[in-house]
Amino acid sequence: xxxxxxxxxxxxxxxxxxxxxxxxxxxxxxxxxxxxxxxxxxxxxxxxxxxxxxxxxxxxxxxxxxxxxxx
Amino acid sequence: xxxxxxxxxxxxxxxxxxxxxxxxxxxxxxxxxxxxxxxxxxxxxxxxxxxxxxxxxxxxxxxxxxxxxxxxxxxxxxxxxxxxxxxxxxxxxxxxxxxxxxxxxxxxxxxxxxxxxxxxxxxxxxxxxxxxxxxxxxxxxxxxxxxxxxxxxxxxxxxxxxxxxxxxxxxxxxxxxxxxxxxxxxxxxxxxxxxxxxxxxxxxxxxxxxxxxxxxxxxxxxxxxxxxxxxxxxxxxxxxxxxxxxxxxxxxxxxxxxxxxxxxxxxxxxxxxxxxxxxxxxxxxxxxxxxxxxxxxx
Numbered sequence: 479x480x481x482x483x484x485x486x487x488x489x490x491x492x493x494x495x496x497x498x499x500x501x502x503x504x505x506x507x508x509x510x511x512x513x514x515x516x517x518x519x520x521x522x523x524x525x526x527x528x529x530x531x532x533x534x535x536x537x538x539x540x541x542x543x544x545x546x547x548x549x
Numbered sequence: 550x551x552x553x554x555x556x557x558x559x560x561x562x563x564x565x566x567x568x569x570x571x572x573x574x575x576x577x578x579x580x581x582x583x584x585x586x587x588x589x590x591x592x593x594x595x596x597x598x599x600x601x602x603x604x605x606x607x608x609x610x611x612x613x614x615x616x617x618x619x620x621x622x623x624x625x626x627x628x629x630x631x632x633x634x635x636x637x638x639x640x641x642x643x644x645x646x647x648x649x650x651x652x653x654x655x656x657x658x659x660x661x662x663x664x665x666x667x668x669x670x671x672x673x674x675x676x677x678x679x680x681x682x683x684x685x686x687x688x689x690x691x692x693x694x695x696x697x698x699x700x701x702x703x704x705x706x707x708x709x710x711x712x713x714x715x716x717x718x719x720x721x722x723x724x725x726x727x728x729x730x731x732x733x734x735x736x737x738x739x740x741x742x743x744x745x746x747x748x749x750x751x752x753x754x755x756x757x758x759x760x761x762x763x764x765x766x767x768x769x770x771x772x773x774x775x776x777x778x779x780x781x782x783x784x785x786x787x788x789x790x791x792x793x794x795x796x797x798x799x800x801x802x803x804x805x806x807x808x809x810x811x812x813x814x815x816x817x818x819x820x821x822x823x824x825x826x827x828x829x830x831x832x833x834x835x836x837x838x839x840x841x842x843x844x845x846x847x
Contacts, residue, residue, distance in 0.1 A: 527657065531568025534661045538591075539621040541672040542599055542614050543828075545679035545696050548719055548731040549686065549807075 558640055562632035565653075569660055570625050573632025575653070578645050586628045587660060594621035596668055599676040603700045603825070604709070607845040610698050610826040614677065675701055678822060680719060680731065686800035686807065687731055689765075689776055690717065690846055692838070696829040697846060699822035712737065712796060712820055714751065715773030717846050719822035720798070720815050731824060732808050733775065736797030738817065739790065744810070746784035749777075749799070764804065775847060780804030789814075796820060 495501075537544070558577075566573030571587035574580075598617030602610045636642075672678075678701050685693040699719050703710045712718065714734055722728040736742040736751055743750040747760050749768065757768035757777065764780045782804035791797045795814035800806025809815065830841035 528564065528568050531657065531661050534665050535569070535625060538595060538665045538669050539618060539625070541595055541669045542602075542617065542677040542698065543679050544673075545681040546729060547683050548680040548699075548729045549682075549684045549722070 559633045559636035562636035563629050566625075566628040566632040569657055570628035572653075572657065572660075573628065574635070575656065576648070577632060577635045577639070578642050578648060579635065580647075582631075586624065586631075590621060590624045590628070591660075591664060591668060594624055596672055596676065599672050602677055602698075603702050607825050607847075608843065610677070611828050611843050614698065614828075673701065675705070677701060678719075679828070680729070680822075680824070682731060685805055686802050687717065687733070688802040688805075689778060690733075690801050691731065691824065691827070692830060692841065694831040694833060694838070695827045695841060697827045698825050700825050701822045703823045704817065704820045710823065712817060713773075714740075714770045715775070717824040718796070718798065718820045719824065721819040721821070722812070723815055723819065724812055729821075730798075730808075732798035732800050732806070734796050734820075735770075735799050735809075736791040736814075738793045738795060740797070741790050742787070742797045743789075744785045744787040746786075747779040747782070747803070748784075773847065775801060778802050778804065785810055794818070 562573035562576050564573070565576050569587070570590040571583035571585075574583035574586060595617050598613055598620060602613035602617070605613055678699050680697055680699055682691050682693060682695045682697065691697065700710065701719075702708050704712050712734055714737060716734045717731060718734050719729060719731050722730045735749065735756075740751055741753070747764075747766065748758075749756045751770060754770070756770055757766040760766040760777075760779045764778055764782075766777050766779065768775055768777050777799075778801060780803070787810060789797075791814050794817050796817055797809045797814050799808045799810070824846040826846060827841050827844040830838040830844075832838050
């Protein structure tokens with residue numbers, strides 16, 4: 479009995495076209511590494527923005543509930 | 550967008566909605582949904598419900614403001630979940646020309662550093678504000694440790710409520726403008742206020758009878774009624790006409806209150822709010838006074 483997988487393997491699906499290297503591989507750009515300081519700056523901006531944004535939202539949601547003192 | 554390389558798109562969208570409702574929808578390329586979500590959060594949740602809270606009966610202030618808080622948190626949460634789900638369903642959505650870091654930064658700063666702070670200031674200055682009471686000068690109506698909501702849409706051009714006799718008013722202390730006081734308005738401009746011993750007259754009308762043995766007296770004026778506590782104080786002798794543009798205020802706890810008997814009449818323009826309802830109360834020992842929660846202030 480022939481397994482369906484055996485049939486698929488016999489078809490040779492993994493054969494790339496003859497011009498695969500010229501058409502596809504040569505178009506791929508190598509990944510550029512970014513300077514360390516840019517990575518830090520990005521993370522700092524992200525964390526700072528998240529803290530600032532969340533604080534502003536909570537201040538807004540609790541606008542009527544934040545109490546001052548009245549003697 | 551470089552963050553897309555660090556975070557999957559749905560994480561990025563959820564995070565952006567976490568710092569500003571609608572922001573994640575903007576990152577998902579849905580500006581219309583982003584605008585409506587932000588408007589719902591910024592206008593419908595807090596300002597609209599606060600506007601409603603000061604127009605409902607006094608006892609409804611707390612439920613209305615709890616609803617406002619729930620609405621704000623609900624819209625915020627929905628925005629996060631919606632951004633996450635939408636980004637998961639469309640992981641390779643084409644990027645629009647306006648989806649740049651600069652536009653995101655501008656939107657974030659405009660909304661978070663400009664629009665929301667202005668709305669917070671408006672709500673607290675013109676709609677509802679909370680005040681913690683560290684003194685017992687207004688006992689028994691307001692106890693030390695109460696935290697109450699005040700109607701700040703009061704005594705201003707176009708406001709629904711003008712200052713009336715018997716109101717529990719929030720005002721700037723005339724001798725130190727960094728302090729805020731809460732006292733009851735007894736006399737309006739032009740009223741003649743007379744205090745003899747432990748009785749008060751306004752325009753020749755006695756506010757109440759002589760105090761009982763425990764020092765308390767029921768007082769009323771213009772349909773308002775409250776309990777004044779003279780305690781062991783000697784009382785006072787005072788007879789004056791309230792100058793134009795001023796009001797005469799007294800604490801209900803007459804034996805333990807610094808009020809117009811001491812610092813004179815208060816400029817009407819300094820009266821900013823009217824106490825409405827207690828929403829939290831803690832006794833000096835630290836115990837929560839549950840029975841005070843929701844108490845309307847008359």
